[in-house]
Amino acid sequence: MRIKSIHAQNTQPVELFAVNDLSDLVVIAGPNGIGKTRLISAFIAFFQNPNAGQIKFEIQSTSKAEEEAWGKRSLNTENAQDSNLLRTTLQQNRRRRNFSGSVLYYESNRTIQNIKPLSFQWEMADPWEEQVSWNFGFGGLAGRFQDTLHAIFKKIQNQKTSIANRAISLRQQGHDSMNLEFSDPLEPFRDAFSKLLGPKELVRADLQANTLRFRHNDVEYGINALSSGEREVLNIAFDFLLRRPSDCIIFFDEPELHLHPELSTKLISTLKSIGENNQFILCSHSPDIISSSLDDTVIFLTPKKEGQENQAVLLKADDESTEALNRLGHSIGVVSLGKKIVLIEGTDGSLDKQAYSHILKNRFPNLVLLPSGGKGNLSAFDKVADSVLNKTLWGIDFYMLADRDSIVNSDEFEERAPGRFRTLSKYHLENYFLDSDVLAAVFTKMEPSNSWLCDPVAIESRLTEIALNHLPYAATLIVANERRRMAGNVDIMVKGCQGKSKDDLIQFIRDKSNVETIRINEALNGDSLADHLSEVFDQLEKSVNDGSQAWKSDIPGKAIFKTFCSQASMPSGRLKTLYIQQTEEMDNNPFEELVDLFKGFAEHEA
Known part of the structure; x- marks a missing residue:
């Protein structure tokens, strides 16, 4: 049966x-x-x-x-x-x-x-x-x-x-052998x-x-x-x-x-x-x-919602929401994880998830954090916004938090998915781990009192020196990321080509190729690239030298933090853990912005 x-x-x-x-x-x-x-x-x-x-x-x-x-x-x-x-x-x-x-x-x-x-x-x-x-x-x-x-x-x-x-x-019957199979x-x-x-x-x-x-x-x-x-x-x-x-x-x-x-x-x-x-x-x-x-x-058994009678929803492999989640490196199966899912976008999404979880400390139990892969997954943001973030899928609300290097026009995208899509104000999550006062407080508990690691001024000087050494890398990385997004993926697929003759099809694809060639050439034009790189380098150099500490938001923090950990002879994972613990004792918490971002997700009503 x-x-x-x-x-x-x-x-x-x-x-x-x-x-x-x-x-x-x-x-x-x-x-x-x-x-x-x-x-x-x-x-x-x-x-x-x-x-x-x-x-x-x-x-x-x-x-x-x-x-x-x-x-x-x-x-x-x-x-x-x-x-x-x-x-x-x-x-x-x-x-x-x-x-x-x-x-x-x-x-x-x-x-x-x-x-x-x-x-x-x-x-x-x-x-x-x-x-x-x-x-x-x-x-x-x-x-x-x-x-x-x-x-x-x-x-x-x-x-x-x-x-x-x-x-x-x-x-007993007189036999002297038997079948042993x-x-x-x-x-x-x-x-x-x-x-x-x-x-x-x-x-x-x-x-x-x-x-x-x-x-x-x-x-x-x-x-x-x-x-x-x-x-x-x-x-x-x-x-x-x-x-x-x-x-x-x-x-x-x-x-x-x-x-x-x-x-x-x-x-x-x-x-x-x-x-x-x-x-x-x-x-x-x-x-x-x-x-x-x-x-x-x-x-999928959905939560009860007003105006919805049947709570049983059939999931399909070929709908647009499934396709959009696949673009983010996930299957439709993630809907089983919770009622509010926050997709953590970034090259090190899995490591970032651990850090965010430690920072939040179960403040928002209705949120499930999920890494969604690295740069490039948002290249088709239109599909993601319309098919995932702007919908309540089977009773599940999706949100996304992205590194600043993932998005060029973050304000535009946040408008496309209001309350559901946010970007960090700093370049990487690691940029929030560069507070010299917090770092000094961490090392004061384990280093001799005369160690440079116990002095916020000395740490600030060392971080500034590291930032200056990373300026060429930082400027090139920023320009490369922006130009990569400008160039995008090559698309020569012609829409509405069914029933066309071979000659018409050839002409259509030539026209499409010309459009794509112009777009890519504009993104990779040598003179334009040189001007762009010069402008970015000057801006970053000024932010490091003017004492404003604006560079701690604008220069990619992953490399800075990694180099500092090496000079301090401390594994980066351990320093992150100690840093997060130390912030709980500080009057000025560098993670306050992050907590507010997740609070917005937790309190958002679809």
């Missing part, structure tokens, strides 16, 4: 969740606290006792047995008779192995505790053929895994007993182990110690030697492999929890390869899982 459509009303805090034409892989995404887990819990409760209530499903048969039992191919649980047919199908005891026509649930809290050792007996029934209760799959992995592990041990013991009994019987119960588990954790290998079950053992680099270990993430992925895979479900609906809450992204991807791929006609319904925060599932069904 599989779910074709869902109409769930008043499963608080979700007021309406309505989706149709679901695929065999369904991902439900959304920020924390939106109600995904409670929605899944309500679905599980429904399947334990189908009824014509506020949750309505259209269920399709995926096997002839289901179709014959129902007398039709699909059930609509809004109909009481169909609900009874579904209940009859679900509430039948099943074999432990080859689970079919039911529900399996993997909860988010999958911690396995208090596994009791199996008490072995001389004669053990085949656990594969034993019956389990009809609702065995509804209870979650934590309540099933002891059964999974014991069933593996019992199967091995059952096989040993069966082989021994067969040998005795054949001997029999399957190894551990073989499918070995195969799954290798797919998920290779090059490690599952080697054997230690029945006396009640554990499984694996080999890595020719050394054998007990399964408890695996990492917590590796053990979790095996617990899930072995439970699923033992059931070997077919025609089942699999609910999985946060499959990525505690797992490396690559391992969670391998896990889902492995589970999909086991059994037949299963439908997977995943709740996930993982951008990787969300983005890789866009060819199936991805549903």
Whole structure:
């Protein structure tokens, strides 16, 4: 069986969740606290006792047995008779192995505790053929895994007993040989182990110690030697492999929890390869899982907004918002991270994110900071502004903070996305780390009192000297960045060329090429470049020599700060941390502007 459509009303805090034409892989995404887990819990409760209530499903048969039992191919649980047919199908005891026509649930809290050792007996029934209760799959992995592990041990013991009994019987019948071709119960588990954790290998079950053992680099270990993430992925895979479900609906809450992204991807791929006609319904925060599932069904659960009834929104791989986020180096999966996402633009966006997080110290918990790559990502700002920043996408608001070197006409862009796009007043984030008073206070706590590092005047002199040495680099960098943006990317694509003749097409592309050539030549004209460089160099030199400290805003700070750290024999990451801590003790905080920028994002109303 599989779910074709869902109409769930008043499963608080979700007021309406309505989706149709679901695929065999369904991902439900959304920020924390939106109600995904409670929605899944309500679905599980429904399947334990189908009824014509506020949750309505259209269920399709995926096997002839289901179709014959129902007398039709699909059930609509809004109909009481169909609900009874579904209940009859679900509430039948099943074999432990080859689970079919039911529900399996993997909860988010999958911690396995208090596994009791199996008490072995001389004669053990085949656990594969034993019956389990009809609702065995509804209870979650934590309540099933002891059964999974014991069933593996019992199967091995059952096989040993069966082989021994067969040998005795054949001997009594006068035979002196027997067929030794029999399957190894551990073989499918070995195969799954290798797919998920290779090059490690599952080697054997230690029945006396009640554990499984694996080999890595020719050394054998007990399964408890695996990492917590590796053990979790095996617990899930072995439970699923033992059931070997077919025609089942699999609910999985946060499959990525505690797992490396690559391992969670391998896990889902492995589970999909086991059994037949299963439908997977995943709740996930993982951008990787969300983005890789866009060819199936991805549903974003949005916050409730006035005038919006259905909180379930289908995400697509080919819409303009997805394209715009890709331009920023992100997939549509980032929408699962929070209700307000601030894209940190810059060459060192990931490092900047750490610094911003340290500076803000959880002042604005509704903001999620996300690095978005380096210069050039805003070359198509028109698309980004219209498709991301100027929209509330599925209940998520996007904002962007950029280094000053990323934008030429920052005022124009801030007008295009009011309240959502801001640029730093200083060239780089590192420019805010050049306050000589703060630096001296940092080093006073660790350097001798006569050290130049404890004297703000000496530090200011050293910073000025470094800035003068970096003037040629700074001027060239500023001019190069501005000219790069002027030149932009070459675009000779001709719009509206469908149906044109070859001669017309050639002429069109010649004209386009001429326009592009003129534009690029203007940006790279030698005389213009020389004048531009001379003007910028003179401005920067004046700002360093006039004592105004304006250079601390205008000269790129990354190189200045890096050189200062080298002369102070202090790693830049450590100095940033100490500097941020020191500012909390200072009357004049150099980060006040940054805090105000993020405060604006946090308080902005769409």
